Amino acid sequence: MSEWLELQAEKARLHAREAELLCAAFGEALDERESRVGADDMRDIPIRSLTAEYSAAGRISSRTMESAMWNAHVLVSEFPVTFQALQDARISPTHARIITDAGARIDDQEKRFAYELAAVDYASGESPNRVRSVTRMLAAKHGDVKFEEQRKAAHDHRAAWIDDFDDGSALIHILTSSVLAHAAMDRASQLARLAKDPHSSERTPVLGEVEKHPATIEDEDLIPEELVLGPDGLGADGESLADAPHDDPRTMDQARVDVMIDLLLAAAAESVAASGAEAIRGRVQVTLPAAVLAGASDAPADLAGCGPVDADLIREIAGLSPGWDRLYIDECSGMVTATDRYRPTAEMRRYLRARDGRCRFPGCAASVLRCDLDHTEEYSRGGVTACGNLGHLCRRHHSLKHPDVDSKHRWRARQLPGGRIEWTSPHGRVFVDHPQPRVHFT
Template sequence: MNAMMTASDEQMKTLDALVEMARDTERSIDAMQAARDGVLALASRWAMTMVEQQGDADEADLMLRSVAAELAVVLRVSDRTVQRRMADAELKVERFPAVWQAQGAGRISAGHTRVIVDAGMHIDAPEARAAYSARMLEFAEDESPNRLRPIAERLAQQYQSRSMDERHQEAREKRAVWVKDHPDGMAELGVFGPAALVHGAFDRLTEMGKALTTARSAGPDTDPDAASMKDPRTLAHKRTDLALDLLLTGSPAGHDTPDGLLAAIVPVVSVTVPVFTLIGVAGVESPEAEVDGRCPIDAGTARMLAGATTGWDRVLTHPVSGGLLAVDRYRPGAHLKRHLRVRDQRCRFPGCGVPARRDDLDHTLDAAFGGPTADDNLAALCRRHHVLKHQTPWHVTQLGDGLLEWTSPTGHAYIDEPPPQNTVTFTAADADTEVGDHLADVWATARDESLAPF
């Protein structure tokens, strides 16, 4: 029986009222948090103004400490916490005023503000920050913070004064591994390193964890009764056990089968890189390469990965809108799956960010009722939202061009758009200028030379 199908009209009205109350309450909380940031930023500015009037720069830190201590006593928190909040608030209010104001008006949440500020804090020019903020607010009003993060990281790159390669080389100097102790005999091991390598390591642990039960039950000496017992560990437990096993022994010795099925699993990292970025064309503003729609990486790493792979998926996009047109490959494969996973990039339920390569490809109109196996009747759904679609009154309709309209049990409709592609776009006017001729020559070079490995 589908969940909620037996709910009465009165019960559904109650749920609808609770949803409205939750939305309004959340907006009020976000607005009040923005107001608090404004007060803390004013307190920080007051302290600095007093220092400037006295002309003693050495007193700045003491003045800030004193103001923070005064606020801390009233707020009943540590003065160090208040001073940190004052610095964060001043960063938001002074450097990203439009974002702060949007939160105060209830247009975006505190989570959206944090994502936008974190990605754009290294944009130096005020005009560039303002332009970045304006573009991000267009996305933030429709996307959840977890979906907004890769968009913010991508757009922030376009306004940076230094290249991604320069900043990556500097950031690599901060790579580290650390241990943090926790209660009850537990500890945390952290790794900070190049994104492509970290995501690759995580993917290998994930695939090994998924294959673990099958691999162990397939061994020639496995007890049939033991093999039939379900492994009680979650995927997170298996990742942890395998990671420690690999770090301590160099191989999954405590989990592997005699024929080494787990050890044979290799990591998979999906990278999208515009061809102009790949070949380093001068004079063309091209986005950075991206790992799995999550975060930008430097062009050097992207070129290394592209040169080492056995085949590429070619993603064809519209030159002006940037929309996905087609995906092809010069090697046999599941063409439709590749197309959908490139188009969707993550689960298509509003607000969900689970990568598409871990999702199910679901028929919007079930195949049993005549739904075609085609891109306009398929979408990537994580297992959680796949079950939600089939076992509750939530339902979805395809509107064309990858747009999905979800209707909730209370009758509210929510539109989910496929995320923008990581690609180069041009204005229509470019076709009638010398820029258009230059781009045509560049594209011919890219087609004839850079795609030769296919």
């Protein structure tokens, strides 16, 4: 593994060197373009000629080469902190692209520099799939983005279209708001699980009986077991666990597509599931300051797993919601510290959902809505039911620490102060997972 990690670092350094070379060449072409007069198509000749030569020599399409040069120019010229972090192999090329994409909306150099510092600091310790939503929130904070204007503009551009392929299949595209898209996908997933196996709660777990939480924290609003399975019916992060016993031969993706088509063509939820489908609603998790709901602030809210959404939309959704949970957030650390509910078990669950936001295994970004609330130290082995011993894990990663797993494959976890969870791999490597950060708008 050490050799593999060094290869990853070397790839990052090589990518930085490539970006430096492409930026230098592209910069010369840009300077020549700016010195020319006349029609734009003639002024663009230096850039087109340059990218054509590079693409021919590298056997790459001209458009791909032009895009690579532009991205290199943006990275090296406009995001020096990110570029330096890539040179030092603190982040990967994917991290760098996510940071520059999110920060492109920030025109002010000082604000962009502040954004970079925060984004690189977070990205250096997290996987790209976790970094994406955080960089969007950071860019919104530092860039003074007008989310209401953005949402209205995006709403005006909502669209649906279709691409046909030679094999008789087709791809349907729907362009809509993030909130509606995530809610629609969530509802389709829930209906698909119900359609595949209406009696999923009777299914035998792959590893046998897993640890169950005590009845005191399994009250009426705990997510039913059949609704927390991942996109394949087991793993919440969407990767296949083919050994799962089920009666329906369809994959989860196939069932989800069938549900969507049935809903669009038949317009009746009852036609896609044996029972209970009409009661299933799409779910999204949003965290926001109380001042936003009161109308005293227009700071954006955080759509879990996606990023910022504007305040007006969230206030509209709040008016249709049967209930919201109020959370108290520490202004210095951004950590959720308490709720206004008295019942200890429900309070812990709400607190942990807000604290974690996603699976607490290193690098996993599976939504908390698709995770189990797990005792870090097994309850059956004396672990207490307390916030300092609970965390959300998707089914795939929950299974890695199960006592029935052979010790040569089993991961060990323990909680540290501040909601951090320390993981030890079977080979003795230690990883520390931090709670989901909260970006504050002032």
